Amino acid sequence: MDNHLDTVKVECLVLDSQNPRLSESEKLSDNENTLIEAINKFASLKDILVSYKNNGYIDIEPIVVTKHPENTKQYTVLEGNRRIAAIKINQYPKLAEKLGYSQLLAEIAPIEMVTVWIADSREDAEAFIGFKHVTGAHKWDSIAKAKYAYKIYQKHSDKSIEHIAEQMGDSSSKTIRNMIKGILVIEQAEARTNWSRSQRTKVGRFGLSHIYSALTYKSYQRFLGIDGEPWHSVGHRIPENPIPEHKLKNLEICLRYMYGDKQLGMRSVIQSQTPDLRKLGEVLDNPDTLRMLKVTNDLEKAYRALEPLTETCAENLYRITVLLDDTISLLFTGKNLSIEEKVDMRGHIEVVQGKIDKLYRHIGNNESDD
Numbered sequence: 001m002d003n004h005l006d007t008v009k010v011e012c013l014v015l016d017s018q019n020p021r022l023s024e025s026e027k028l029s030d031n032e033n034t035l036i037e038a039i040n041k042f043a044s045l046k047d048i049l050v051s052y053k054n055n056g057y058i059d060i061e062p063i064v065v066t067k068h069p070e071n072t073k074q075y076t077v078l079e080g081n082r083r084i085a086a087i088k089i090n091q092y093p094k095l096a097e098k099l100g101y102s103q104l105l106a107e108i109a110p111i112e113m114v115t116v117w118i119a120d121s122r123e124d125a126e127a128f129i130g131f132k133h134v135t136g137a138h139k140w141d142s143i144a145k146a147k148y149a150y151k152i153y154q155k156h157s158d159k160s161i162e163h164i165a166e167q168m169g170d171s172s173s174k175t176i177r178n179m180i181k182g183i184l185v186i187e188q189a190e191a192r193t194n195w196s197r198s199q200r201t202k203v204g205r206f207g208l209s210h211i212y213s214a215l216t217y218k219s220y221q222r223f224l225g226i227d228g229e230p231w232h233s234v235g236h237r238i239p240e241n242p243i244p245e246h247k248l249k250n251l252e253i254c255l256r257y258m259y260g261d262k263q264l265g266m267r268s269v270i271q272s273q274t275p276d277l278r279k280l281g282e283v284l285d286n287p288d289t290l291r292m293l294k295v296t297n298d299l300e301k302a303y304r305a306l307e308p309l310t311e312t313c314a315e316n317l318y319r320i321t322v323l324l325d326d327t328i329s330l331l332f333t334g335k336n337l338s339i340e341e342k343v344d345m346r347g348h349i350e351v352v353q354g355k356i357d358k359l360y361r362h363i364g365n366n367e368s369d370d
Contacts, residue, residue: 003117003118003119003120003124004117004118005062005115005116005117005118006115006116006118007113007114007115007116008065008075008113008114008116009112009113010084010087010088010111010112010113010114011112012073012074012075013063013065013074013075013077013084013088013114013116014032014068014071014074014075014076014077015032015035015036015039015077015081015084015085015088016076016077016078016081017030017035018151019035019039019081020143020144020145020147020148020151022035022038022039022042032088032092033092033095035081035085036085036088036089036092036095037095037098037099039081039082039085040085040089040099043082045082045085045086045089045099045101046101046104048082048083048086049086049089049101049104049105049108050104052086052087052108052111053104053107053108056109056111057087057111057114059114059115061080062080062115062116062117063077063079063080063083063084063114063115063116063117064077064078064079064080064116064117064119064125065077065078065116065117065118065119066078066118066119066120066121066122066124066125067118075116075118078119078122078125079125083114084114087111087114089101089105090105090108090110143183143205143206143208145179146179146180146182146183146208146212147183149161149176149179149180150180150183150184153180153238160234160235161173161176161177161180161234162234173234177234177238178212178213178215178216179208179212180238181212181215181231181238181242182208182209182211182212182215183208183212184238184239184240184241184242185211185212185215185242185243185251186208186211186255188240188241188242188243188248188251189243189248189251189252189255192241192248193248193249193251193252193255194252195252195255195256195261197259199260199261199262199263200259200260200261200262200268201259201260201261201262201266201267201268202259202260202268202270206259207259207270207273209273210258210259210270210273210277211255211258213273213277214254214258214277214280214281217277217278217281219278219281219282219284219285220254220281220284220285222285223247223250223254223281223284223285224243224247224250224251224254225243225244225246225247225250226242226243226244226247229242250284253284253290254280254284257269257270257280257284257293257299258270258277258280266297267297269293269297269298269299276299279299279300279303280299282303282306283299283302283303283306286306288305289302289303289305289306290302292305324352331345
């Protein structure tokens with residue numbers, strides 16, 4: 001049977017437990033009540049319900065479905081899960097009450113039939129759905145986009161990432177490759193280490209770009225034992241578990257500093273991705289600064305320890321010089337000091353002079369030791 005349009009009863013439609021936007025734990029359940037709540041979690045159904053109340057169901061854009069693998073009278077919803085979830089929630093009064101939709105649902109006329117595009121298989125629907133959510137008006141977040149790209153990549157061993165990127169309407173195959181690496185590393189960490197996304201302290205959407213950008217730095221590649229791996233380059237397939245077994249502890253450490261860990265009371269050290277991601281990689285790649293980071297959880301302090309001693313001291317002395325210049329300018333252009341103020345000021349100057357003399361004597365001693 002070829003792909004075609006049809007009209008079907010809503011009761012024949014089954015929500016997709018493999019929806020890329022659902023978390024792995026939510027994917028484990030085919031329970032419709034659970035799936036509706038999960039869909040509402042990542043994208044509230046309220047706006048759709050308000051539209052149904054005000055305008056009814058506008059049957060313009062078909063729901064994309066395919067035949068259910070076990071029940072020939074049912075169809076699995078591949079595209080349009082939110083719209084169908086908003087219709088089906090009326091069947092679950094307790095859930096509707098829990099989510100605060102009971103009053104709204106009471107004002108919506110029943111929706112029993114919808115237009116669907118029946119695809120022969122998931123594969124037949126992939127290109128359309130991918131284009132819509134990657135470059136179209138209904139874009140997925142980076143996690144959903146990466147999962148979708150990997151699903152296609154996993155199913156089609158004969159397709160390159162470049163081909164998949166083109167199929168999804170994304171002009172950057174490099175970005176798709178990096179995103180696939182990122183989601184594989186995150187899923188490997190959740191399966192094989194004690195870290196998980198649910199433990200992160202960074203609020204908001206999960207920043208997949210942190211890890212997939214980090215994997216392009218040599219410092220992270222060395223720390224995670226993946227430097228020199230051929231799959232970083234075009235034309236090589238990415239393994240399902242990119243991080244070697246003996247480096248999984250390092251992966252756990254990396255993700256805890258990158259995203260935080262509520263169980264351990266660790267905050268993320270990434271405040272701004274552009275400078276902090278690079279700094280964290282260099283700190284992790286150095287045993288001494290990694291130890292300092294473990295003790296202080298202070299990325300800036302650990303990163304400064306990477307700088308040569310003379311460079312750090314020179315920067316500090318320069319800051320002191322700037323402050324002294326400001327102080328001299330104030331004293332020379334400001335009001336005349338009273339005797340009491342002069343005495344107080346001399347005390348401060350003597351303290352500074354004493355510290356400068358101490359530094360000078362130390363440098364002098366080092367010179368004589370040579």
